[in-house]
Amino acid sequence: MIGELEKKERYYHLAINDDGNYEWQRKKSESEKFNFADIPYNKITSLNGLNILVPFYTNTSIIDMIIDALALEQYDSVIELGCGYGQNLFKIFYSGGGVNLKYFGGEFTKSGVEMARKLASIEPNIES
Ligand SMILES: C[S@@+](CC[C@H](N)C(=O)[O-])C[C@H]1O[C@@H](n2cnc3c(N)ncnc32)[C@H](O)[C@@H]1O
Structure with a gap:
């Protein structure tokens, strides 16, 4: 169940639509920075207090x-x-x-x- 929720968060983000309601929106490829599953290649995480860019699937x-x-x-x-x-x-x-x-x-x-x-x-x- 938690794995399913994490999967959803990889593919979608929660957004507010034109009616002011929340809805899950599929992340879209807007550049070549997205991989085969329309998931970004990289993500920001922190190390020693600094924000760093790491490959998306790095387990932090x-x-x-x-x-x-x-x-x-x-x-x-x-x-x-x-x-x-x-x-x-x-x-x-x-x-x-x-x-x-x-x-x-x-x-x-x-x-x-x-x-x-x-x-x-x-x-x-x-x-x-
Ligand atoms: C980035 S999310 C991380 C959630 C969770 N720790 C995880 O790793 O899945 C931060 C969470 O902190 C909650 N939060 C922010 N400020 C808070 C506060 N003052 N008291 C309690 N929860 C708070 C937010 O609602 C959100 O769910």
């Missing part, structure tokens, strides 16, 4: 690092502020972060909170 996630850090000591909770729909928390949970930890996400948007709750509710091993 620090989830594995967090999981390894969690294994070093006894922690009781994982907290992400600005968690969106909670993809990082779910990935940590599913990739070995620990099923006995408490996971907390703080999110500004109602839609993010609703989606995170929905995703948590379909996982039988998550008590929400």
